[in-house]
Amino acid sequence: MSIIEKALDKRRSSQAKVPPDTNANLASAAPPAGDLRAPPVAPAAAQAASEHPVRTSKQINIDFGWLRRQGIMVPGEKRSSLAEQFRHIKRPVLNNAFGQQSAARVPKGRMIMVTSSLPKEGKTFTSVNLALSMALEVDRTVLLVDADVARPALPRTIGFEADRGLMDVLTDPGIEIPDVLLRTNIPNLTILPAGRFHAQSTELLASSAMVRLLEDLHNRYQDRIILFDSPPLLVTSESGVLATQMGQVIMVVEADNTPASSVERAMEQLEGCDVVLTLLNKSTSVPGQSYGGGYYYSQGPGSAKDEGAKAHEA
Numbered sequence: 001m002s003i004i005e006k007a008l009d010k011r012r013s014s015q016a017k018v019p020p021d022t023n024a025n026l027a028s029a030a031p032p033a034g035d036l037r038a039p040p041v042a043p044a045a046a047q048a049a050s051e052h053p054v055r056t057s058k059q060i061n062i063d064f065g066w067l068r069r070q071g072i073m074v075p076g077e078k079r080s081s082l083a084e085q086f087r088h089i090k091r092p093v094l095n096n097a098f099g100q101q102s103a104a105r106v107p108k109g110r111m112i113m114v115t116s117s118l119p120k121e122g123k124t125f126t127s128v129n130l131a132l133s134m135a136l137e138v139d140r141t142v143l144l145v146d147a148d149v150a151r152p153a154l155p156r157t158i159g160f161e162a163d164r165g166l167m168d169v170l171t172d173p174g175i176e177i178p179d180v181l182l183r184t185n186i187p188n189l190t191i192l193p194a195g196r197f198h199a200q201s202t203e204l205l206a207s208s209a210m211v212r213l214l215e216d217l218h219n220r221y222q223d224r225i226i227l228f229d230s231p232p233l234l235v236t237s238e239s240g241v242l243a244t245q246m247g248q249v250i251m252v253v254e255a256d257n258t259p260a261s262s263v264e265r266a267m268e269q270l271e272g273c274d275v276v277l278t279l280l281n282k283s284t285s286v287p288g289q290s291y292g293g294g295y296y297y298s299q300g301p302g303s304a305k306d307e308g309a310k311a312h313e314a
């Protein structure tokens with residue numbers, strides 16, 4: 001066997017080490033989405049890189065018809081009152097995150113958790129619409145994380161299937177974030193699914209591995225918003241744990257339904273959070289807003305109070 005044949009043979013056998021689900025072809029065919037994929041491998045470096053599996057994320061195709069049927073905003077659709085509302089809702093959050101329009105930049109303000117005190121107040125609805133609206137911003141990318149690890153709702157709401165995700169990264173040292181990220185046909189939107197349920201999910205979300213993972217997600221791209229859909233604060237302890245790592249928390253309150261005492265008890269769990277914005281959802285009392293949503297106040301250093309009042313008036 002010649003030296004060249006030996007080299008080719010070595011290369012073939014090392015390529016066979018790449019796991020079948022790395023989906024390298026899909027990744028190279030699709031537009032970049034600002035995720036954690038390994039950078040493209042230059043030919044000269046191919047041999048060295050083949051010693052390690054190439055980590056790439058998969059791409060999913062979000063069906064806009066499905067979004068419409070779920071009552072979710074459809075990117076690019078003109079004259080949508082829902083899209084208009086989320087344009088107002090995202091503004092103070094983005095201002096806090098990036099220190100725009102006289103708002104001070106909130107430390108770790110790009111890490112945003114959507115929560116509520118009770119089930120079914122509209123956390124997932126808010127997370128998805130907010131993520132879509134933010135992904136339409138020029139020069140911003142959005143990573144939408146399904147942190148409702150016990151009852152993940154993003155697959156059903158957005159219309160995709162995923163088995164692996166956040167929990168798998170935390171429990172399996174052989175799985176890394178790029179292996180489980182889902183890029184989408186919306187160029188600035190990437191999804192991190194919840195992954196397989198784990199009995200110690202609360203402990204995992206509070207673990208030092210999770211803190212490191214969040215720091216990595218936060219530090220890698222300075223233009224990236226990381227938005228977490230989470231479970232209700234008064235039903236599980238995951239959201240309370242996660243909130244301590246966030247720069248901003250959006251507290252969804254269902255209009256005319258959530259008891260004030262529940263909101264108060266939930267807010268007690270967020271006492272350590274500097275910026276908590278409250279979103280009144282499903283309100284019909286705001287003129288011209290059949291869906292509701294739009295009243296904000298904040299505690300801590302964020303300047304969202306004034307912005308929120310504007311959103312309410314809009």
Ligand SMILES: Nc1ncnc2c1ncn2[C@@H]1O[C@H](COP(=O)(O)OP(=O)(O)OP(=O)(O)O)[C@@H](O)[C@H]1O
Pocket residue numbers: 070071116118119120121122123124125126148153230231232281282291292293
């Ligand atoms: N502003 C809104 N307008 C219309 N429908 C809404 C609105 N907010 C929520 N919904 C609908 O209410 C239902 C519950 O919403 P969602 O699943 O977002 O709640 P959740 O707080 O995430 O629930 P869970 O606690 O189970 O995770 C869904 O069918 C959703 O489409």
Ligand SMILES: [Mg+2]
Pocket residue numbers: 123124125148153229230
């Ligand atoms: Mg939900």
